[in-house]
Amino acid sequence: MAVGLREVVDDHWGRLDEEQVSSPQRVRTSNLPVATPLGPLLAAVDHTGNRHLLVPLTAHQHVRLDRGGAALTVRERPLENEEVYERYADLGCDRRDLDGVFTGLVVDVLDAVGEAPDRPLKALYTVVSQWRALFQHSPAPLSPDRLAGLFGELVVLNELLAGESTAVDFWTGPSGHRHDFTVGTHGIEVKTSTAATGRKARIHGAEQLQPPPEGTLDLVWIRVERVVEQGSTISDLVDHARRTGDDDTRLLFKLAEAGYRPADADLYEDVRFVVREQRWYEVDSEFPRIAPSSAPPGVSDVDYTVDLDQQQPQVTDPSEIRDRTFRITQESK
Numbered sequence: 001m002a003v004g005l006r007e008v009v010d011d012h013w014g015r016l017d018e019e020q021v022s023s024p025q026r027v028r029t030s031n032l033p034v035a036t037p038l039g040p041l042l043a044a045v046d047h048t049g050n051r052h053l054l055v056p057l058t059a060h061q062h063v064r065l066d067r068g069g070a071a072l073t074v075r076e077r078p079l080e081n082e083e084v085y086e087r088y089a090d091l092g093c094d095r096r097d098l099d100g101v102f103t104g105l106v107v108d109v110l111d112a113v114g115e116a117p118d119r120p121l122k123a124l125y126t127v128v129s130q131w132r133a134l135f136q137h138s139p140a141p142l143s144p145d146r147l148a149g150l151f152g153e154l155v156v157l158n159e160l161l162a163g164e165s166t167a168v169d170f171w172t173g174p175s176g177h178r179h180d181f182t183v184g185t186h187g188i189e190v191k192t193s194t195a196a197t198g199r200k201a202r203i204h205g206a207e208q209l210q211p212p213p214e215g216t217l218d219l220v221w222i223r224v225e226r227v228v229e230q231g232s233t234i235s236d237l238v239d240h241a242r243r244t245g246d247d248d249t250r251l252l253f254k255l256a257e258a259g260y261r262p263a264d265a266d267l268y269e270d271v272r273f274v275v276r277e278q279r280w281y282e283v284d285s286e287f288p289r290i291a292p293s294s295a296p297p298g299v300s301d302v303d304y305t306v307d308l309d310q311q312q313p314q315v316t317d318p319s320e321i322r323d324r325t326f327r328i329t330q331e332s333k
Contacts (some may be wrong), residue, residue, distance in 0.1 A: 006107050006248075008033060013042040013051050013103075021047040023137050029054065029079070033332065034110045038266035041110065042088070051099060053106045054079070054088035055120045063089045063121075066104045066128075068299050071263065072093035072102075072135040074128060089121055091128065098135065100242065101262045104249050105131045133294070134252055144194075147234065150258055151273050152192030152222040153180055154237035161244045164329035168245050174257035178207045184332035189283075192222045199223075199279070199308040209289040216282070218328075221308055223277040235265040279313040280324060287311065297303030 014028045021028050027044040034041045038056035045051055054077065057063070063076040077090035091109070093102035105127065112123035142150065153173060160167035160181065170188075173180035179187035189208060191201040199220055203209055210216035225231075238255065242248050252262065283289065288306055295302055316323050 006103055007112060007233060009043060009103055009106055009110070009263065013099075016043060016045040018050060021045065023047060025323050027054075027077070029030060029080075034114050034117075036113060036120045038120070039086070039114060039264060041120070042310065043106075044090075046092070049096065050092060050094055051090040051102055052077075052090050054090055055109070055122075055124050056303055057087045057089055057121060058243045060088075061087075067202055071298070072128070072132065074107075074124070088326060089124055091124060093135070095263075097265065099261055100248075101252060104252065105134075111300055120156060133256055133261055134261050137262065137267070138256075138259055138261050140257050140318050141264070147268065148192045148194050148224055148226075148261060148273065149190075151224060151232075151237065152190050152220075153258075154234065154241065155182065155222060155278070155327075156188065156220055157188050158237060158240050158244070159325040160329055161241060161328035162322065162327040162331070165246045167329060168241070168247050168251045168254065170248060170256055170329075170332075174192055174254045177255060178205070178210070179212070183211065183328050185326055187212050188220060188328075188333065189213060189215040189217065190220045190222065192224055194224055194226065196225075201303050201306045201308055202290070203306060205290040206290045206295050207285050209287070209306075210292060213282060218314075218324075219283050219287075221277075221279045221281065222275060222312075225276050227272050227274050229272070229273040233265075233272055234260060236296050238262075238265075278316065278318075279308070279320060280315045280321060281308065281311055285287045 013085045013314050017027065018031055020197045025262055029042040029044045031040040032043050033118060036056060038058065044053035044054050054263050063074060066074040071094045073092045075090050077088050079086050079088060081288055109124055109127045112127050113120045115125050157167065157171055161169055170181045172182045180190045181188035199221060201219065203327065209217065241251055245251055314320050
């Protein structure tokens with residue numbers, strides 16, 4: 001995402017927010033720096049403070065009302081004064097808590113229109129189709145185990161982002177990769193436990209603890225406790241990652257692959273975790289594991305448990321973990 005363009009869009013909406021819109025039928029508008037043969041695209045704010053993007057239409061184009069998500073709507077909106085009557089495709093977001101996500105969508109529309117200024121409506125529809133799911137709830141809520149697992153992966157992601165602002169690119173687990181993170185030739189597999197005692201990691205498949213070719217692998221074991229107060233929500237960790245990372249859009253789509261969408265935040269607002277323990281293990285030749293070469297012929301889909309109480313971690317101290325993640329990110333360059 002073009003960070004500079006995002007700041008421009010946010011600045012337009014910020015200035016539009018400074019004055020109240022006079023009636024429900026009206027919007028306040030501002031010309032955005034993306035032009036088409038029909039005129040510029042407009043940022044707009046309605047009387048409730050909700051944000052809109054207006055894309056100019058030709059005389060022969062019409063927009064059918066499209067509720068693209070629980071909070072996203074595309075409709076036709078006329079703008080007129082004593083001298084001019086113009087029609088626009090109005091892309092609006094009805095949830096203020098999704099303003100940041102909507103800004104990402106709008107920036108993608110602006111980029112697409114900039115590449116094809118003669119067909120702005122088509123560009124709008126194409127981008128909205130790609131983003132539509134982020135404004136809807138996931139098909140099914142995350143189970144407690146998957147929610148804790150995602151929390152642990154976001155803890156590690158934020159630690160990597162502290163050393164490299166593009167670290168969202170390293171998060172490969174959501175796309176089905178065998179390791180949760182891939183940093184150059186280094187892999188990181190994260191296991192999160194809510195158990196009060198013991199340190200056991202459930203391993204899925206003979207490949208999961210197999211280091212990358214010519215590379216190395218860390219197993220990160222995190223113990224979390226669900227708490228009523230204090231602690232952090234998934235949304236807290238996502239917000240932190242969005243502030244520190246460079247690619248907001250990529251992060252949001254990876255979260256969706258992992259089963260979490262921005263519209264889901266209200267489903268989990270009372271689910272808070274605190275990290276009680278974090279241990280990093282180097283998976284070397286001495287680490288107990290089932291390697292692909294050791295599985296009996298005809299045996300597949302092997303799941304097993306490793307008792308980490310029998311293993312010596314490489315690092316456990318928060319400052320040592322920061323040093324390790326920083327070194328990993330720097331070695332990838």
